[in-house]
Amino acid sequence: MQNQTLVQLIYTSRLVFDASTPEGWSLIEDIVARAHERNTRNGITGFLLVGKDWVAQILEGENARVNTTFHRILSDPRHTDIRLIDVRIITRRKFDGWAMGASRRPMSALPPQMSAHAVGFAPVSFEAILAMARDEAA
Ligand SMILES: Cc1cc2nc3c(=O)[nH]c(=O)nc-3n(C[C@H](O)[C@H](O)[C@H](O)COP(=O)(O)O)c2cc1C
Helix, strand or coil, rough: CCCCCEEEEEEEEECCCCCCHHHHHHHHHHHHHHHHHHHHHHHHHEEEEEECEEEEEEEEEEECCCCCCHHHHCCCCCEEEEEEEEEECCEEEEEEECCEEEEECCCCCCCCCCCCHHHCEEEEEEHHHHHHHHHHCC
8 A cells, every 4th residue: 555545544442531521521622623733734634423431533644644643543541442443545535624523522322333332342334433423524
């Protein structure tokens, strides 16, 4: 895969704090504001789905840049249990114009496959996450 290839990466993780509290939500706002700034510089677009104690994130951009960003995200102590769902080559971005969109409030509905998150959730499908992010972004 060449470095300038356009890819879409999706992962899920568990937050180490409760995003449904005002304090927790302000941590999410910090993450999103900073991500927005860095992603703008790196040509990365995407969406962050936020639940009470989990996130699912879509990162789109040039392969090398998505890779570097994901590696930074991997070592972030604010979340754990990071599961890479997939990386796919794309021809067009799905979140063009979103340097990092995000849920406007904690999502109460867990995607079905993630409801077992606490006990080591089953893999969530790429399509399921993408569909949820499209709904949230609408
Ligand atoms: C759930 C989550 C999502 C994140 N998303 C992004 C992102 O899209 N882009 C990014 O650059 N950093 C993102 N970060 C932040 C990185 O993990 C890291 O903290 C940040 O890039 C470090 O920036 P700094 O060294 O300039 O403080 C995210 C962190 C978390 C916990």
